[in-house]
Amino acid sequence: MSVGAKVASQSRDVWQKARQGRRPRVVLGAATVLVLLSLLFLPLNGQPHADWLQFFGRFHPLLVHLPIGLIVLLPVLEILGTRRPALREAAGLVLQLALATVLVAIVFGALLAYGSGESGTTVTRHLRGGILLALELMLCVALRRTWLEAQHTRAYFVMLGVVLLTLTWTAHQGGSLTYGSGYLTRYMPPAMKRFVAPSAVSSHPNSFFAKHIYPVLDTKCVSCHGTTKEQGGLRLDSYESLMAGGKDGIVIAPRNPDGSLLLKKVTLPPSDPHFMPAEGRAPLTPDEIARIRAWVSAGASPEARSVPGIFIAGDEEEAPPPVGDYSALMPQIQQMQMSQGAKLVPVSAEPSDGLILRTTDVASTFDDAQLAKFQKFALFIVEAELGRTAVTDDSISTLIQFKNLRALHLEGTAVTGRNLAKLTSLPQLAYLNLSATKVSSDALGPLKNMPNLRHLYVFNSPAEPASADNSVRSTQ
Amino acid sequence: MKQHPLCTDCEDKITPMDLPIPAGLKHEWSKCESRRQFLGRTGKVLGWAALASLFGEVGLYHRALAAAEAASGKDNLRLPHFAPTAKRAIYLFMSGAPPQVDLFDYKPNLTAQFNADMPASVRGNQQLTGMTAGQARFPIAPAHWPFNQHGQTGTWISDLLPHTSRMVDDLTFIKSTNTDAINHEPAIMLMNTGNMNAGKPCLGAWLAYGLGSMNDNLPTFVVLQTKTNPKENNQPVSSRLWSSGFLSSEFSGVGLRSVGDPVLYLEDPAGVDRETRRKMLDAVEEINRQTLAEVGDPETNSRIAQYEMAFRMQSSVPELTDLSKEPESTWELYGPDAKEPGTFAYNCLLARRMAERGVRFTQVYKRGWDVHDNVVGNLPVLCQETDRGCYSLVTDLKRRGLLNDTLVIWAGEFGRTVYSQGGLSQENYGRDHHPRCFTVWMAGAGVRPGVTYGETDEYSYNVVKDPVHVRDFNATILHCLGIDHNKFTYKFQGLDQKLTSPVPAFVVQGILA
Numbered sequence: 001m002s003v004g005a006k007v008a009s010q011s012r013d014v015w016q017k018a019r020q021g022r023r024p025r026v027v028l029g030a031a032t033v034l035v036l037l038s039l040l041f042l043p044l045n046g047q048p049h050a051d052w053l054q055f056f057g058r059f060h061p062l063l064v065h066l067p068i069g070l071i072v073l074l075p076v077l078e079i080l081g082t083r084r085p086a087l088r089e090a091a092g093l094v095l096q097l098a099l100a101t102v103l104v105a106i107v108f109g110a111l112l113a114y115g116s117g118e119s120g121t122t123v124t125r126h127l128r129g130g131i132l133l134a135l136e137l138m139l140c141v142a143l144r145r146t147w148l149e150a151q152h153t154r155a156y157f158v159m160l161g162v163v164l165l166t167l168t169w170t171a172h173q174g175g176s177l178t179y180g181s182g183y184l185t186r187y188m189p190p191a192m193k194r195f196v197a198p199s200a201v202s203s204h205p206n207s208f209f210a211k212h213i214y215p216v217l218d219t220k221c222v223s224c225h226g227t228t229k230e231q232g233g234l235r236l237d238s239y240e241s242l243m244a245g246g247k248d249g250i251v252i253a254p255r256n257p258d259g260s261l262l263l264k265k266v267t268l269p270p271s272d273p274h275f276m277p278a279e280g281r282a283p284l285t286p287d288e289i290a291r292i293r294a295w296v297s298a299g300a301s302p303e304a305r306s307v308p309g310i311f312i313a314g315d316e317e318e319a320p321p322p323v324g325d326y327s328a329l330m331p332q333i334q335q336m337q338m339s340q341g342a343k344l345v346p347v348s349a350e351p352s353d354g355l356i357l358r359t360t361d362v363a364s365t366f367d368d369a370q371l372a373k374f375q376k377f378a379l380f381i382v383e384a385e386l387g388r389t390a391v392t393d394d395s396i397s398t399l400i401q402f403k404n405l406r407a408l409h410l411e412g413t414a415v416t417g418r419n420l421a422k423l424t425s426l427p428q429l430a431y432l433n434l435s436a437t438k439v440s441s442d443a444l445g446p447l448k449n450m451p452n453l454r455h456l457y458v459f460n461s462p463a464e465p466a467s468a469d470n471s472v473r474s475t476q
Numbered sequence: 477m478k479q480h481p482l483c484t485d486c487e488d489k490i491t492p493m494d495l496p497i498p499a500g501l502k503h504e505w506s507k508c509e510s511r512r513q514f515l516g517r518t519g520k521v522l523g524w525a526a527l528a529s530l531f532g533e534v535g536l537y538h539r540a541l542a543a544a545e546a547a548s549g550k551d552n553l554r555l556p557h558f559a560p561t562a563k564r565a566i567y568l569f570m571s572g573a574p575p576q577v578d579l580f581d582y583k584p585n586l587t588a589q590f591n592a593d594m595p596a597s598v599r600g601n602q603q604l605t606g607m608t609a610g611q612a613r614f615p616i617a618p619a620h621w622p623f624n625q626h627g628q629t630g631t632w633i634s635d636l637l638p639h640t641s642r643m644v645d646d647l648t649f650i651k652s653t654n655t656d657a658i659n660h661e662p663a664i665m666l667m668n669t670g671n672m673n674a675g676k677p678c679l680g681a682w683l684a685y686g687l688g689s690m691n692d693n694l695p696t697f698v699v700l701q702t703k704t705n706p707k708e709n710n711q712p713v714s715s716r717l718w719s720s721g722f723l724s725s726e727f728s729g730v731g732l733r734s735v736g737d738p739v740l741y742l743e744d745p746a747g748v749d750r751e752t753r754r755k756m757l758d759a760v761e762e763i764n765r766q767t768l769a770e771v772g773d774p775e776t777n778s779r780i781a782q783y784e785m786a787f788r789m790q791s792s793v794p795e796l797t798d799l800s801k802e803p804e805s806t807w808e809l810y811g812p813d814a815k816e817p818g819t820f821a822y823n824c825l826l827a828r829r830m831a832e833r834g835v836r837f838t839q840v841y842k843r844g845w846d847v848h849d850n851v852v853g854n855l856p857v858l859c860q861e862t863d864r865g866c867y868s869l870v871t872d873l874k875r876r877g878l879l880n881d882t883l884v885i886w887a888g889e890f891g892r893t894v895y896s897q898g899g900l901s902q903e904n905y906g907r908d909h910h911p912r913c914f915t916v917w918m919a920g921a922g923v924r925p926g927v928t929y930g931e932t933d934e935y936s937y938n939v940v941k942d943p944v945h946v947r948d949f950n951a952t953i954l955h956c957l958g959i960d961h962n963k964f965t966y967k968f969q970g971l972d973q974k975l976t977s978p979v980p981a982f983v984v985q986g987i988l989a
Contacts, residue, residue, distance in 0.1 A: 255628075298628045308628045308645040308926035348958055349554035360691045360834040387832070411877065433877040457877030460803055 029138055032103065036131045039110050044124065048117040057112025064105045064174065070098035071137075071167050075160055095144060099137040106130045120229040122173050129170025136163045179223065204303045206451075209239055212310075213295055216288045217242065220277050231278075239302045254300040257293045266292075305454075320428045322352035323404045326380040333377065342366055344377060354382030354404060363388045368395045378402045387433065388412040393419045400425050407431035411457070417443025424450055435459040555686045556958025561922035561989060562883040563690070565957065566827045566838045567679070568866060571664060572711045572845030573914065575892035575907045578619045578855055580915040581651055581936040582632035586618035586894065590902075594895045598937050605658055607848060607897060608908040614895035616935070617905040620852050629926040636859040639867035646870055646879075648923040648987050652930025652939040655890050655911045655946045660711045660846070663889035663911065666946055668717045670975045677721035677966075679950060680837040682975045683957065684727040685720070686964055690834030693792035695730035695785060697837045698830055703734045703818035705861065708844030708854055718839065722968040726778040726785075729839065732826070734818035738797050742790055753790075757783055796829055810868040813861075824865035828872050831882050845888055849898050849906035870919050879920040883956050887916035887949075894935045913939050916949065922956030924989045947981035955983040 048054070074094055081088030109130055113123055140159050147156040175183065204210055217236040223229070225246075226237040234246025242262075245251045251262040258264075265276040266284045277283060284292075294310040326333065333344045333355075341362035347353035357374060359366040366389040374381065378401040386395070387409040396419035399408065406428045417439035423429060423446075430452050434444075441463040447453055458464050492505050577583065594614045603609070623632045627645040640647075657663035662672035669676040677685070680697035689696040699718045704710045718729025732738040744753050761780055768776040799806075799815070806825065807814065814821035820842050827838045842862055847854050866886060873879040891914025892907035899905075913932045919925065931941035944952075951961040954975065961981060965972035 294629070297630060310926070348556045348559045350558065353559045358690065358834075361693065407880075409877075431877070431880060435876050455877065455880055457875070459875045459877070460805065 042114050044119050049115050053111045053115030057115045060108040060112045067098050067101040070094050102134045118229045122176050126173035133166045208304050208307050209302050212291055252300050257296045260296050323354040323380050325351040327351050355380045356383040357381050358385050359389050371395050372398050375401050383407040385409045396422050409433045411435040421446035431455040433457045437461050439463050557960045558958055560958025562956040563881040564836050565883040568886045569841045570845050570888040571713050571841055571843045573888040573890045574845045576915040577894050577936045579634045582623045583936050585934055589616045590618055591615045598935050605909050615900045617896035617900050637863045639863045643867055643870050645926045647917045647919050649917050649928040650930055650944050651915045652943045653914050653916050658909050658911045667889045670977045674716050675721050677723045678718055680729050681720040681723055681727040683837045685723050693788040694835050697729045698835050699729040699731040700823040700840045701734045702820045702842045704843055709846040710843040711846050713841050724778050726781045739793050811864050820862050821865040824869040831878050852904045881921045883921050884919040890914050923987050929987050944984050947976045948984055951976050951981040952984045
């Protein structure tokens with residue numbers, strides 16, 4: 001027998017053996033595919049089923065990490081296998097193990113989903129992701145064989161890449177189910193966050209709800225009461241859904257914290273079967289409960305920026321940017337004070353805190369012309385005390401040069417509000433006092449667009465609302 | 477007896493030259509001596525010179541420099557240390573000590589314990605005042621008036637304070653304030669000056685010294701006294717409470733009188749016009765400057781400054797106290813009492829006007845809170861006298877935009893006991909001094925509105941959570957005004973004196989905005 005014939009007969013033997021071994025595998029594979037596809041029709045409608053299903057199902061999070069590890073190990077072995085053939089051989093076993101464990105994990109996952117009857121898009125996505133992953137792995141098994149036989153060299157690796165992508169996506173869905181959808185992005189640096197996930201939490205991004213209530217709900221509640229799952233028909237992933245309540249009616253009763261179901265449930269003893277968050281998830285901290293209680297007591301407004309009695313570190317307005325160092329100008333500043341009578345007073349010993357323009361001593365004679373003389377120091381002035389001075393509407397043209405101005409006192413002046421719209425070019429302005437002036441409410445219109453303007457006073461002016469005395473009204 | 481030639485205290489100068497020794501030896505001695513002397517002395521002189529320059533550099537020179545700095549005063553204080561939240565403060569001082577149990581510190585469980593003995597364990601080994609130490613028993617006297625929840629914060633306030641109740645969301649309560657003194661004089665001194673003994677500057681004087689004036693025409697620190705009600709138990713207050721202590725006397729509080737002219741002799745006498753008065757003051761100043769040159773007493777400078785201030789106040793005070801231009805809304809808010817000079821409401825209105833005009837620190841004293849007996853008779857009167865004024869002041873500052881940079885403080889010098897002093901009946905009771913806990917409130921710039929800080933036990937007797945000593949309280953006030961109490965010192969009697977005393981004090985971070 002020639003060498004060539006020997007090789008040919010050997011290869012035929014291998015081929016035939018392979019054919020013989022392949023038939024039961026194909027049958028097995030087809031059956032598995034059918035079972036997997038049937039899982040897609042699991043009724044996940046929020047109805048829980050037998051407890052034993054859940055008992056086993058809860059081993060799903062335990063098991064699921066095994067195939068993840070194996071699948072990640074696979075490309076490593078394949079790549080290293082180009083140098084050390086032993087590793088390539090091992091890769092075959094790892095692939096088959098990965099497929100087997102994926103199937104087991106899917107079965108347990110299905111038990112969990114069906115048993116607890118969890119509904120929601122994330123559960124469905126996670127389940128579909130898992131099934132897809134299993135199908136892809138089966139394809140991998142087949143393709144790897146062809147690759148070893150040098151038939152399709154690329155297909156296997158492409159498939160491996162697809163498997164890894166599917167794995168990442170499916171695992172992320174699973175993570176969202178457990179930890180909440182915002183888990184990864186919650187502590188992301190703000191700049192990155194804007195880029196990755198533009199916030200759509202609330203139409204009032206600076207409200208107390210958006211900043212301090214929603215994050216609590218998001219981390220502690222939304223994993224079960226959100227788009228992923230809707231336990232008790234309750235969703236807590238937006239202001240509207242929070243206020244809409246669930247199967248048991250409303251959960252937030254504005255101004256009535258004791259009548260709010262949500263607060264009741266989170267403050268039950270943890271051993272109580274109705275205690276929330278359920279299933280041993282992290283309970284709300286006393287601080288978070290106090291925050292929600294105060295917010296509800298204050299009327300559960302979606303817009304309110306602050307709530308009486310509650311203060312959260314870092315909640316204060318972002319510190320305004322420091323102004324430049326005026327130390328070098330001190331001689332000129334002193335000269336200015338001597339000649340004008342009005343003073344430029346340092347806010348503090350720190351030059352970057354800026355200067356206050358103080359006119360009290362010469363208020364009655366301090367007019368627009370004198371104000372204009374202070375333009376030289378415009379960028380260092382953070383507060384202009386012009387109350388009861390002789391300045392007029394024309395002063396605004398000078399004042400808009402004071403780019404770092406944070407507080408402007410114009411109370412008791414002849415200002416009519418004619419030029420107030422120009423003030424919108426002062427980005428840092430947070431305080432504006434127009435009490436006892438002739439300013440009308442129309443003139444205030446343009447000021448609404450100033451995001452930093454938090455304190456606007458119009459007492460004893462035509463712009464004063466009929467019931468301006470909020471403190472009197474709200475506590476009656 | 478002949479002295480030994482080498483003895484140092486010789487009466488007669490005997491040198492080796494005088495000794496009966498050979499001339500060659502004498503010559504050699506004289507040479508020897510001069511060389512030794514020269515070298516020895518040179519060495520010593522050089523050593524001393526080196527030492528002097530060495531020590532002088534680090535010690536004496538810097539000491540002299542520091543002294544010069546201290547003498548030149550405020551320019552080197554560099555205050556405020558950091559950007560303040562409050563530019564000015566108004567301190568409503570409830571002299572005599574209001575009973576916290578009846579007004580703010582709600583203890584509903586006490587009602588059931590009416591006339592029960594207070595457990596001895598609560599008092600421990602505390603030494604009481606002579607007024608109740610001899611009492612056979614300490615029967616619990618629950619608050620005579622009901623409490624109710626108010627505002628969005630649901631804060632419990634006695635029905636005696638209907639106006640204060642309306643602004644609870646704007647107030648910051650400290651229920652755990654405590655002091656070292658059990659009697660009025662040391663306690664009120666401690667509260668105001670940080671020391672029980674007289675002679676230290678008060679809070680207002682420290683602020684005047686450290687932060688200076690915002691209005692050259694008005695004093696930096698003004699004290700307003702409320703007319704006393706003779707039916708109340710009025711403890712004395714006097715200028716020791718607004719004294720500048722060891723600081724220059726120009727920083728002490730200027731008291732405006734509660735009856736008659738707020739400042740006496742403010743008007744120029746008949747026949748003296750403004751011009752003449754000016755000339756007179758210039759002449760007096762000239763004489764004062766000569767005295768200063770001769771004697772060098774810095775108090776002469778204070779006197780000159782005070783004459784000048786008085787001259788400027790001749791025009792600024794009449795404008796300050798002229799309430800005719802107040803809008804109608806003012807009278808609606810403060811009520812009819814405010815039209816009568818010397819009432820608490822009037823003083824509150826004046827305090828608001830001074831805040832507008834740049835007075836750095838205003839202290840309003842209201843006496844009469846010392847309710848040792850007849851609480852049921854006196855307390856409603858005291859509350860009626862003060863409640864509306866407090867509310868009006870805070871509300872008025874708020875609507876005018878002044879509360880953003882003004883800190884309002886309401887406090888007494890200590891609290892009152894939960895047990896009754898003297899007889900306890902359903903109709904009446906008395907309360908003794910109690911230093912272990914009392915309630916104060918703050919409002920406005922620098923503090924968090926709506927917060928209640930600190931807790932007392934169920935007898936309103938001991939602090940069980942977050943104690944705030946008077947020192948901590950004063951440190952917190954300074955903090956709101958941009959001052960680090962540990963850095964704000966004045967060298968006197970060899971000590972870096974400060975408002976909070978050498979005992980460590982801590983800013984109450986929990987109430988800061």
